[in-house]
Amino acid sequence: MVPPPARGDLLRAVRTDPSEGRCLRCVGAPRPPTSAADGGGSGACTTCSPASRTRARTTPAPRSPRPDSATVKEDGGAVGDRPAHKPMSIVEATRTGWGYAPGDVVGPGLRAWARLGGGRRCETWLVWSTAWWMPVVMKVARRELVEDPLTRADLAHEAQVTAGLAHPGVQRLYAAAVHADPPHLLFEYVEGPTLETSLTEAGPLEPVEVLLLGMQLAGTLRYLHGRGVVHLDVKPSNVCLRDGRPVLIDFGIARPAGTLRRSGAPRGSTPFMAPEQCRDAVAVPASDLFALGTLLFEAATGEHAFHPRRDGDGWWYPQLDGAGPGRLPGPLGDVVAALLDPEPSRRPADATAVLRSLAAALPPGVPGLWPDWLDSADIEPPPGLPSNGYGAHSAH
Structure with a gap:
């Protein structure tokens, strides 16, 4: 078996942002003494060196900030x-x-x-x-x-x-x-830019990149949901890219699956919230799967899947109307469309099912994230959650 290319180069090989603090050496701040034995030394940073800035395609023009994205807090207010x-x-x-x-x-x-x-x-x-x-x-x-x-x-x-x-x-x-x-x-401290910054500076990802990114995030959600944790704020600005690998951050509004929020107002980031998250008070894993769908749509297109806006004293959520965004082409589009189903019970059963669907959507010849002697059918679903968790009982 020929080992697949290191997945750590998934995004780093095609995009860099020199303005970001990619490593402690780059920012010119004091660092503790290092040696070759402990991985330090005086060599150039492997992330920020000129050799790592080779781009696999022309960089699109940076996108302007989007004013329609806001975070809804428990008191109903919104911040950037x-x-x-x-x-x-x-x-x-x-x-x-x-x-x-x-x-x-x-x-x-x-x-x-x-x-x-x-x-x-x-x-x-x-x-x-x-x-x-x-x-x-x-x-x-x-x-x-x-x-x-x-x-x-x-x-x-x-x-x-x-x-x-x-x-x-x-x-x-x-x-x-x-x-x-x-x-x-x-x-x-997770060194590296957020996915949001990467998309803004270098434009949308290629379909294969989106699939591989989605597989890694689905694996992370599988771990969280298996431990009864629902993140409730999965979005590009809450994903850091450490050597090209996504790391989910900001658990400020995460809750145990099946538990009620503290007050009646929704919590989350408006363009990425599932319909049930806009309405219900119960935390369910299906909401994270919907948010993953919005993230993958944005990674592929550079645009939000939904554009909520202020409507009088509250928010108007287009995801509540049941109409999804334009469909992405190919197998990736099938997976994203399933994730963005307005009815949580019709979405993939769990993050394990999403992981399998994304792996099956990879084009022939593209190495996946695991050795070829493993099959996606070998992935065991995490215990303790009924289906996609919708309607789960309160956590104890």
Whole structure:
């Protein structure tokens, strides 16, 4: 058997974004001493070196930002389509919010490095851990909300949902200090751009790339759903590309399957929310499969599958009307159309079924993600979930 090409080059070989903080050497920040023995040394960065910028096709013109994308929070308000937890690149530290300067002590053994972003209740910072001697992402309550019980509850909930998750496609939680001053969580720093940034800078993916991307994300969702976790915010800006491999981040609104949300208003990002997520209060894995369909559609076309808009005091969701976007051609289009079915019970049974469908859609001769002595029929569905989870009982 001839081993297939490394899938780590799936996206990196055809797209790069020199403006992104692709590695710690690139950003010109202080780094701990390294040696050839521990993988360091003075060689050029393999991700950001000129050799890695070879492009397999002409780069399309960058897309302009889309104003119709927003995140709906529990109080019904909306903020820009930027997750509260988005460790995609290093940006210059600012004097807004906490206003940490590089080197400021932000917690025991933690030094501020740069601000990454923020949401309504929290900010995210790249910080240096002197205990672990590596960079980590600190999600910290905003200065004015350090005593707010809802903010602390959100951080505690995210810590509870993500604790114990260990998968290459999931950003890992390292530590939770919900009762500290200020309350914060520490996450793995995922080096690389988001899928959203990659699509904006380099344009849509080729169909084979979309299939391979979808297979990796379906494998990640299979892991999460098998552990009873529904992400509820799968979208390009919540997928980081680490050496070309997708890593799902931002579990701020994730919930155990079958559980009710805290209030009656929907939570999620408007262009990617499943119809039942716009209406119902119960978290079901089928909603993540719908969101995966919207993500794959956008990866293939460069456009949102749906364009919700403000309608009076609320939101109008076209996905509630049952009409899907234009159909993609070929086998990829069949899979995406199934994922975007407005009726959750008619979508693929689970992420395992999606994984099999995407693998079957690969053109002949294209290597998949696993050795040829494995067959997609060998994939066992994760235990504990009935079908696609729609109508599942409350988690205990």
